[in-house]
Amino acid sequence: xxxxxxxxxxxxxxxxxxxxxxxxxxxxxxxxxxxxxxxxxxxxxxxxxxxxxxxxxxxxxxxxxxxxxxxxxxxxxxxxxxxxxxxxxxxxxxxxxxxxxxxxxxxxxxxxxxxxxxxxxxxxxxxxxxxxxxxxxxxxxxxxxxxxxxxxxxxxxxxxxxxxxxxxxxxxxxxxxxxxxxxxxxxxxxxxxxxxxxxxxxxxxxxxxxxxxxxxxxxxxxxxxxxxxxxxxxxxxxxxxxxxxxxxxxxxxxxxxxxxxxxxxxxxxxxxxxxxxxxxxxxxxxxxxxxxxxxxxxxxxxxxxxxxxxxxxxxxxxxxxxxxxxxxxxxxxxxxxxxxxxxxxxxxxxxxxxxxxxxxxxxxxxxxxxxxxxxxxxxxxxxxxxxxxxxxxxxxxxxxxxxxxxxxxxxxxxxxxxxxxxxxxxxxxxxxxxxxxxxxxxxxxxxxxxxxxxxxxxxxxxxxxxxxxxxxxxxxxxxxxxxxxxxxxxxxxxxxxxxxxxxxxxxxxxxxxxxxxxxxxxxxxxxxxxxxxxxxxxxxxxxxxxxxxxxxxxxxxxxxxxxxxxxxxxxxxxxxxxxxxxxxxxxxxxxxxxxxxxxxxxxxxxxxxxxxxxxxxxxxxxxxxxxxxxxxxxxxxxxxxxxxxx
Amino acid sequence: xxxxxxxxxxxxxxxxxxxxxxxxxxxxxxxxxxxxxxxxxxxxxxxxxxxxxxxxxxxxxxxxxxxxxxxxxxxxxxxxxxxxxxxxxxxxxxxxxxxxxxxxxxxxxxxxxxxxxxxxxxxxxxxxxxxxxxxxxxxxxxxxxxxxxxxxxxxxxxxxxxxxxxxxxxxxxxxxxx
Amino acid sequence: xxxxxxxxxxxxxxxxxxxxxxxxxxxxxxxxxxxxxxxxxxxxxxxxxxxxxxxxxxxxxxxxxxxxxxxxxxxxxxxxxxxxxxxxxxxxxxxxxxxxxxxxxxxxxxxxxxxxxxxxxxxxxxxxxxxx
Numbered sequence: 001x002x003x004x005x006x007x008x009x010x011x012x013x014x015x016x017x018x019x020x021x022x023x024x025x026x027x028x029x030x031x032x033x034x035x036x037x038x039x040x041x042x043x044x045x046x047x048x049x050x051x052x053x054x055x056x057x058x059x060x061x062x063x064x065x066x067x068x069x070x071x072x073x074x075x076x077x078x079x080x081x082x083x084x085x086x087x088x089x090x091x092x093x094x095x096x097x098x099x100x101x102x103x104x105x106x107x108x109x110x111x112x113x114x115x116x117x118x119x120x121x122x123x124x125x126x127x128x129x130x131x132x133x134x135x136x137x138x139x140x141x142x143x144x145x146x147x148x149x150x151x152x153x154x155x156x157x158x159x160x161x162x163x164x165x166x167x168x169x170x171x172x173x174x175x176x177x178x179x180x181x182x183x184x185x186x187x188x189x190x191x192x193x194x195x196x197x198x199x200x201x202x203x204x205x206x207x208x209x210x211x212x213x214x215x216x217x218x219x220x221x222x223x224x225x226x227x228x229x230x231x232x233x234x235x236x237x238x239x240x241x242x243x244x245x246x247x248x249x250x251x252x253x254x255x256x257x258x259x260x261x262x263x264x265x266x267x268x269x270x271x272x273x274x275x276x277x278x279x280x281x282x283x284x285x286x287x288x289x290x291x292x293x294x295x296x297x298x299x300x301x302x303x304x305x306x307x308x309x310x311x312x313x314x315x316x317x318x319x320x321x322x323x324x325x326x327x328x329x330x331x332x333x334x335x336x337x338x339x340x341x342x343x344x345x346x347x348x349x350x351x352x353x354x355x356x357x358x359x360x361x362x363x364x365x366x367x368x369x370x371x372x373x374x375x376x377x378x379x380x381x382x383x384x385x386x387x388x389x390x391x392x393x394x395x396x397x398x399x400x401x402x403x404x405x406x407x408x409x410x411x412x413x414x415x416x417x418x419x420x421x422x423x424x425x426x427x428x429x430x431x432x433x434x435x436x437x438x439x440x441x442x443x444x445x446x447x448x449x450x451x452x453x454x455x456x457x458x459x460x461x462x463x464x465x466x467x468x469x470x471x472x473x474x475x476x477x478x479x480x481x482x483x484x485x486x487x488x489x490x491x492x493x494x495x496x497x498x499x500x501x502x503x504x505x506x507x508x509x510x511x512x513x514x515x516x517x518x519x520x521x522x523x524x525x526x527x528x529x530x531x532x533x534x535x536x537x538x539x540x541x542x543x544x545x546x547x548x549x550x551x552x553x554x555x556x557x558x559x560x561x562x563x564x565x566x567x568x569x570x571x572x573x574x575x576x577x578x579x580x581x582x583x584x585x586x587x588x589x590x591x592x593x594x595x596x597x598x599x600x601x602x603x604x605x606x607x608x609x610x611x612x613x614x615x616x617x618x619x620x621x622x623x624x625x626x627x628x629x630x631x632x633x634x635x636x637x638x639x640x641x642x643x644x645x646x
Numbered sequence: 647x648x649x650x651x652x653x654x655x656x657x658x659x660x661x662x663x664x665x666x667x668x669x670x671x672x673x674x675x676x677x678x679x680x681x682x683x684x685x686x687x688x689x690x691x692x693x694x695x696x697x698x699x700x701x702x703x704x705x706x707x708x709x710x711x712x713x714x715x716x717x718x719x720x721x722x723x724x725x726x727x728x729x730x731x732x733x734x735x736x737x738x739x740x741x742x743x744x745x746x747x748x749x750x751x752x753x754x755x756x757x758x759x760x761x762x763x764x765x766x767x768x769x770x771x772x773x774x775x776x777x778x779x780x781x782x783x784x785x786x787x788x789x790x791x792x793x794x795x796x797x798x799x800x801x802x803x804x805x806x807x808x809x810x811x812x813x814x815x816x817x818x819x820x821x822x823x824x
Numbered sequence: 825x826x827x828x829x830x831x832x833x834x835x836x837x838x839x840x841x842x843x844x845x846x847x848x849x850x851x852x853x854x855x856x857x858x859x860x861x862x863x864x865x866x867x868x869x870x871x872x873x874x875x876x877x878x879x880x881x882x883x884x885x886x887x888x889x890x891x892x893x894x895x896x897x898x899x900x901x902x903x904x905x906x907x908x909x910x911x912x913x914x915x916x917x918x919x920x921x922x923x924x925x926x927x928x929x930x931x932x933x934x935x936x937x938x939x940x941x942x943x944x945x946x947x948x949x950x951x952x953x954x955x956x
Contacts, residue, residue, distance in 0.1 A: 238879070245875055284654070291665075294665065299673075300668035301673065303875050304876070311670070332655075333654075333655055345950070346950075347951060355946055355950075363939045366934075367935040370930075370934055373661070373664060376664055378928075379671050380664055380667035380668060384915070384916050385917050387922070388922055388931070389920030391920050392920070392922060399936075514850065515848050522843045522844075522846065524845075601846075679911070680913075776913060778913070779915075
């Protein structure tokens with residue numbers, strides 16, 4: 001019964017989404033009474049209710065382990081723990097696409113609750129119309145090609161396939177919803193851009209209102225990517241945190257352009273220029289989200305993260321994508337001339353720096369997209385079949401991102417409109433020199449081997465930190481230090497700096513060994529001594545595990561215990577090796593179990609990973625920076641000014 | 647700056663075009679670099695008689711179909727029926743290449759499913775298979791009378807693949823001779 | 825010290841040590857070779873996996889190929905020779921670093937050209953369209 005209710009709810013949601021889209025068309029295109037606008041609101045709210053209900057039905061069916069539903073049979077099992085039955089709802093293509101639709105509907109509802117009052121009626125309902133069009137198309141795609149409630153009545157007794165052991169991790173509960181909140185949230189920026197093109201205007205006030213609707217998805221997407229990286233590190237067993245896998249790249253692309261977008265938006269708000277560029281970036285960001293979701297579900301690329309593929313689904317999705325992106329960019333081509341503002345700034349100015357920010361991020365995005373799609377391009381042209389992987393991306397990405405980081409260190413000091421080089425030198429000279437010296441000295445002082453690239457990376461990271469802290473000092477001197485609006489930038493930039501330091505040190509100074517170790521043997525790595533301590537067996541509801549513990553001791557210092565695990569899941573005898581990790585603020589010690597050799601020795605991989613946590617810590621700082629911007633909108637600037645002047 | 651207006655649209659079309667083409671491709675099928683090159687040099691024992699060694703010499707003067715299989719490979723059972731049928735074909739000679747298998751299991755498997763092969767070579771370590779570029783059983787190589795590799799079928803050999811890909815090529819090779 | 829004395833001391837050291845050292849799975853005589861092995865296995869693709877390199881894969885084929893690479897490094901083969909060996913058998917697909925050829929020229933030079941073009945255009949645009 002529940003699955004049928006679910007399908008019915010989806011049908012209703014589709015019709016309501018259609019209403020949300022069509023009602024404003026009736027008013028704006030067919031000159032009907034403005035009261036019809038309210039039907040659009042009715043459609044959006046109704047859509048949210050029924051999509052939520054559908055998701056609830058899916059979760060309930062998982063909890064009941066209803067194996068007559070094909071999707072549940074493919075992702076669940078009698079022994080699957082309760083919490084993962086909830087997560088399994090979005091563990092495969094159909095359910096995760098339902099999540100996509102639900103998140104879009106949630107964003108739409110939030111937009112109604114928080115933005116309607118600040119926008120003009122016609123503009124607001126144009127946005128709602130575009131969102132309705134998107135929602136309707138996605139729900140239709142879901143119903144026609146990927147219904148999670150589709151039944152498949154069996155002819156023999158059923159056992160579920162179980163959720164892949166890799167997914168039976170807390171990460172499943174957080175990573176997809178947060179990631180989708182990012183991906184899908186950019187639809188709002190897209191819809192606003194379309195509305196602006198339709199009305200031929202995009203003023204500073206609209207830019208100001210739009211800002212939280214860009215920053216929040218940007219922060220969520222960044223957080224989602226960081227969670228994914230952390231999850232892969234904890235789970236996969238080789239200490240890696242980024243693989244330039246096509247699906248990972250697909251999530252990074254919109255984030256890069258969203259970063260460019262939120263910087264361009266600042267200019268649109270403060271200087272009433274760059275409007276056409278902001279609109280284009282908003283369209284591109286969401287388009288990249290769509291391309292990303294296509295790549296993950298269509299089977300055109302090989303990836304560990306890809307969902308089970310189906311070319312007919314891929315075709316439907318691609319057609320819909322082409323319609324949305326083609327329509328948006330065609331409208332852009334025709335209407336962009338109304339937004340052109342001649343540049344009123346010199347070559348050395350903050351405007352230029354922010355345009356360069358867009359240039360570098362756009363190049364980075366284009367490069368990653370090119371590399372990801374290149375195998376398809378060559379194959380389609382009947383040329384060779386090649387692979388494009390980590391070596392390529394590392395080689396090309398670095399020279400693009402380094403100049404951008406350097407710009408980040410200087411930019412806060414560059415004035416709007418016009419700037420003199422000498423003045424800039426005065427501000428930045430100290431931070432530049434001190435960071436170069438520190439970058440050179442720090443590896444040596446810490447006892448590491450000196451490497452040029454490592455020093456460069458450390459210097460840049462430190463430069464951004466010193467420069468940003470100098471900026472805070474400057475704010476303090478001008479009694480502006482309580483002004484919240486600067487802190488999102490400060491914290492976000494510091495976050496990037498810490499990530500840069502983490503990535504540089506981790507990539508330059510990690511060490512590893514792969515050994516066979518018997519119970520009476522020891523291994524040494526990076527000054528640490530590992531010896532085998534104990535073997536314990538554990539039995540849970542759905543897996544049996546072997547816990548192997550090691551004593552880890554550094555240079556006659558304190559001894560620590562580390563547990564590495566090997567699980568066998570009872571449902572289908574699948575094994576999973578869960579690495580043991582010992583961590584503090586400066587380094588991770590990581591041990592992963594391989595198999596057992598013929599004479600009872602364990603195959604073990606041991607890693608020394610300095611500063612790897614800084615990468616995720618920096619990423620979370622970005623989230624914090626984003627949330628502070630939000631704070632600025634909830635707790636308006638005026639109140640703080642009153643406080644300062646009182 | 648007219649071009650700037652339609653540049654995004656142009657780039658979009660190019661991307662969509664390639665994504666569309668991508669839907670009809672098979673990214674997991676890797677073409678063999680051995681095509682139209684001499685078969686890799688090898689000397690392997692046979693399954694029935696470990697003392698008898700088979701080499702490239704045994705490819706000459708007839709068209710060979712070298713089928714890579716193993717008893718642990720579940721897909722191999724699917725294509726086996728077709729291979730039994732193919733064994734009756736007089737245009738080709740069917741050789742088997744037993745890949746990283748246990749000899750007893752291999753013999754048992756053949757006893758159960760039937761033996762369509764004229765000769766079966768054994769590569770227990772998989773070293774020779776690396777020279778052949780074997781990455782996933784079952785695979786089938788078409789080798790002509792001069793010992794040149796002409797084609798590689800990846801995955802099960804089916805009637806459809808035979809009709810569409812192998813048989814036309816075999817006829818072509820036969821014409822080349824005369 | 826005579827050889828006999830050295831052997832006696834060694835014998836006692838082994839006898840007295842309570843723990844012995846674990847053995848590397850792919851032991852090399854110098855750290856340069858160890859690094860070469862690591863970089864080669866991470867730059868080569870596992871052909872039967874869903875986008876993993878040879879170093880990180882559990883597949884039997886990956887294990888066989890790792891073994892081959894190990895043996896060849898020990899035999900003194902250069903990186904280029906080992907890559908050529910694998911390329912001859914499995915094609916360009918096995919290389920995660922695409923070779924520089926006519927068909928990949930857009931891939932390798934594209935990003936650089938794009939960046940230069942955009943920056944040049946930006947500078948030209950700002951300089952030539954400023955209205956004072």
